[in-house]
Amino acid sequence: MCEVCAQDKGEAFMNDDGAFSFNHLLAGLLNVSPVMKQNQPTQNRRETVECSGCQMTFDQFLKIGKFGCPKCYESFRDQLPPILKRLHSGNTVHQGKLPERQGGTIHMKRKVSDLRVELKSLIEQEEFEQAATIRDQIRSLEKEIDGERGGADES
Amino acid sequence: MSLKRFLNQAVSSWMNEDGPASEIVLSTRIRLARNHNRYAFPTVFTKEEAEQTAQAMRTAVEQAGYPLEELKMQDLQGLEKRVLVEKHLISPNLAEDAGSSSVWLSDQEDISLMVNEEDHLRIQCLFPGLQLKEALRKALEIDDAIEKHFDYAFDENFGYLTTCPTNVGTGLRASVMMHLPGLMMTHQMNRIIPAIGQFGLVARGIYGEGSEALGNIFQISNQTTLGKSEEDITEDLLHVVDQIITQEKAAREALVKSSGIQLEDRVFRSYGTLRYSRVIESKEAAKCLSDVRLGIDLGFIENVSRSILNELMILTQPGFLQQYAGGFLRPVERDIRRASLIRERLEMDVSKDKGGSDL
Ligand SMILES: [Zn+2]
Ligand SMILES: [Zn+2]
Numbered sequence: 001m002c003e004v005c006a007q008d009k010g011e012a013f014m015n016d017d018g019a020f021s022f023n024h025l026l027a028g029l030l031n032v033s034p035v036m037k038q039n040q041p042t043q044n045r046r047e048t049v050e051c052s053g054c055q056m057t058f059d060q061f062l063k064i065g066k067f068g069c070p071k072c073y074e075s076f077r078d079q080l081p082p083i084l085k086r087l088h089s090g091n092t093v094h095q096g097k098l099p100e101r102q103g104g105t106i107h108m109k110r111k112v113s114d115l116r117v118e119l120k121s122l123i124e125q126e127e128f129e130q131a132a133t134i135r136d137q138i139r140s141l142e143k144e145i146d147g148e149r150g151g152a153d154e155s
Numbered sequence: 156m157s158l159k160r161f162l163n164q165a166v167s168s169w170m171n172e173d174g175p176a177s178e179i180v181l182s183t184r185i186r187l188a189r190n191h192n193r194y195a196f197p198t199v200f201t202k203e204e205a206e207q208t209a210q211a212m213r214t215a216v217e218q219a220g221y222p223l224e225e226l227k228m229q230d231l232q233g234l235e236k237r238v239l240v241e242k243h244l245i246s247p248n249l250a251e252d253a254g255s256s257s258v259w260l261s262d263q264e265d266i267s268l269m270v271n272e273e274d275h276l277r278i279q280c281l282f283p284g285l286q287l288k289e290a291l292r293k294a295l296e297i298d299d300a301i302e303k304h305f306d307y308a309f310d311e312n313f314g315y316l317t318t319c320p321t322n323v324g325t326g327l328r329a330s331v332m333m334h335l336p337g338l339m340m341t342h343q344m345n346r347i348i349p350a351i352g353q354f355g356l357v358a359r360g361i362y363g364e365g366s367e368a369l370g371n372i373f374q375i376s377n378q379t380t381l382g383k384s385e386e387d388i389t390e391d392l393l394h395v396v397d398q399i400i401t402q403e404k405a406a407r408e409a410l411v412k413s414s415g416i417q418l419e420d421r422v423f424r425s426y427g428t429l430r431y432s433r434v435i436e437s438k439e440a441a442k443c444l445s446d447v448r449l450g451i452d453l454g455f456i457e458n459v460s461r462s463i464l465n466e467l468m469i470l471t472q473p474g475f476l477q478q479y480a481g482g483f484l485r486p487v488e489r490d491i492r493r494a495s496l497i498r499e500r501l502e503m504d505v506s507k508d509k510g511g512s513d514l
Contacts, residue, residue: 054195066273069195070308070316073323080313080320084381087321089355091382094314096325097295099302106311 051075105145112141159503165470165478167242167264167281171462174284178452179400181332181372181465182283184243185290185389187298188317188326189276192308196318197271202254205271209255211305212270216259219300223259223266228252237474243281248272266297273318274326276301285396287329287389295385314381324381329389331396332361334464336371336449337406338399344373347399354395355379362441362468370441370468375399411453422450426459430501434487435494440471459504467497 049058053071058079061067073080081092098106115138122131169182190196191211194204216223228236228249236250245258249272259268269277278297282290308316314324322328338344348358358375360368375396377388410418425446428439435443448464450456469475471493477484480492 054199056199064198065320066198066318067196067316067320068199070190070192070310073310073313073316077312083320084313084323088324088379088381091324091379093312093382094310094324095382095387096314096327096384097298099307099309100299101302102307102309109311 049076049079108141108145112138112145115141165238165242165475166466167244169265169281169283170465170469171460172283173461174282174286176400177284177461179333179335179403180285180396181334182281183286183290184282184328184330184332185278185280185287185294186328186330187278187294188274188315188322188328189278189298189301189305190308190316190318191275192306192316194275197273197275198318205255208275209257209270212268212276215301215303215305216268218304219297221261221266221297221300223261223268225257225259228256228258229254234474234477238478241469241472241474244279245269246272266293268297274322276305285331285393287331287393287396291327291329291385291389321378322380325383325385325388327380327385327388328376329392330374330376331392333373333375333396333399333403334371334445334448335373335399335403336445337403337410339368339371340410341406343402343406344368347402351375351395354391356392356395363438369438370464371445372464372468407449407453418453419450419455422446422453422455426450426456429497431498432494434490435497436490437471437493440493440497441468444468459501463500463504467500470500471496 050056051068051072052075054068056068056072058076061072061076067073084092098110115134119131119134119138122128122134174180174183191208194200194208197205200208213225216225226239231239236245239245239258240247240250242264244260244264244267246269249256249258249269252271254271256269256271258270260266265281267279267281269279278294278301280290280294280297282293310316315326317323317326335344338347344358351358355378356375357378358373361372361374362369375392377392379388383391425443428435429443429447444464444467447456447459448461451459451461451463470479473484473489476489476492476496479496480488484492
């Protein structure tokens with residue numbers, strides 16, 4: 001490396017998100033993780049899954065540490081949980097924001113599961129009248145969700 | 156170009172405005188990673204897909220109604236890109252891309268949208284001081300406006316789908332830039348950095364290589380993006396940042412009590428170096444700037460603006476120095492330029508203090 005490059009590199013180089021390397025984690029994951037071995041029994045090891053969208057194989061994904069397209073998530077759905085757990089403090093399910101426009105029935109499904117929790121606690125407190133109202137709300141939401149499923153296209 | 160004019164053009168709002176807790180927190184950044192559901196990720200996409208994504212993004216941003224200007228990477232000179240990187244407005248990765256990569260910037264440079272970096276879209280909001288909630292609100296608002304005309308890749312179970320599995324779910328990276336000279340001088344960072352890891356957060360130096368943190372500046376950010384809501388992620392970060400602020404304040408107090416005169420001496424020596432040196436390397440400049448900023452916070456120095464650290468850490472990097480000089484500089488020439496830019500900048504404050512402008 002020449003003087004200019006050396007100084008460029010040394011000089012107040014700014015680290016960004018990239019500094020946190022997935023590949024570091026992955027290296028450890030592939031070698032030592034007993035979770036992975038359990039999930040990939042030896043007889044299946046050869047037939048590696050391939051993405052229906054971009055033809056990336058699961059092995060390629062493991063090597064690169066990056067997905068090729070949104071469909072990769074769908075294609076590798078069964079393989080991903082142990083990796084996600086490792087990367088996200090044990091979590092595998094999104095709890096955050098939903099896209100307002102595309103969120104569609106997911107918004108309602110979340111609402112239903114919130115209402116179910118409420119319903120349970122109302123029953124425990126023997127607030128049966130209120131519980132009945134909540135149950136009706138759940139039923140009508142579920143009907144709406146079923147209706148949407150037949151109609152609007154969701155991706 | 157005069158320094159004043161250069162500064163007017165170079166300094167973004169988040170660098171020189173005072174924000175909450177700004178005696179310790181320099182700035183707050185929120186970043187959301189998003190992708191289109193029809194196109195391959197930038198890892199493997201074709202030229203056509205890249206262009207289609209950029210075009211879809213253009214339509215969405217224009218409809219969203221934010222006054223943002225698009226800078227295409229292919230239209231920018233190397234030096235211009237470098238300056239954008241040094242201002243944290245684009246990533247080094249984006250700067251290397253040509254093709255259909257671009258950045259959309261607001262006038263104040265508090266909003267930047269990177270297109271076709273690692274993900275199709277990265278929404279970034281930069282605020283001065285500690286403003287996690289405010290910056291998150293702004294980023295989510297922009298996110299909603301774009302989603303009206305752009306089909307995000309989203310999965311009920313995995314959340315927002317990203318190129319790298321480390322970002323999936325919320326796609327949120329919330330970071331806070333902190334100036335921690337007290338904790339460094341009292342050797343406490345070695346203890347704090349691993350402790351932070353237990354909360355799914357990470358602390359690292361933002362300037363300098365490896366484990367060094369030039370200017371005693373650290374960036375604290377979340378690592379976990381899946382399984383917690385955006386609000387919980389920022390709340391947890393805020394909680395830890397508040398604790399670090401308390402500890403930094405305690406460390407400063409202890410230093411003043413135990414070795415006040417030595418500390419004051421160190422501050423003024425550094426001030427002298429910045430005020431009068433003719434050649435200065437970035438490492439020494441960072442150390443002195445940190446000392447001077449601490450001196451301002453402790454009341455030892457009164458006639459220098461507090462934004463000096465944030466401003467000059469950025470403006471004395473190679474890209475900026477060369478832009479100010481109007482061309483390529485060899486390393487030793489940069490060190491000379493750096494020294495003179497710092498001297499001039501400090502003089503601006505001194506002359507303002509005198510009420511005149513003998514600059
Ligand atoms: Zn070279
Ligand atoms: Zn794919």
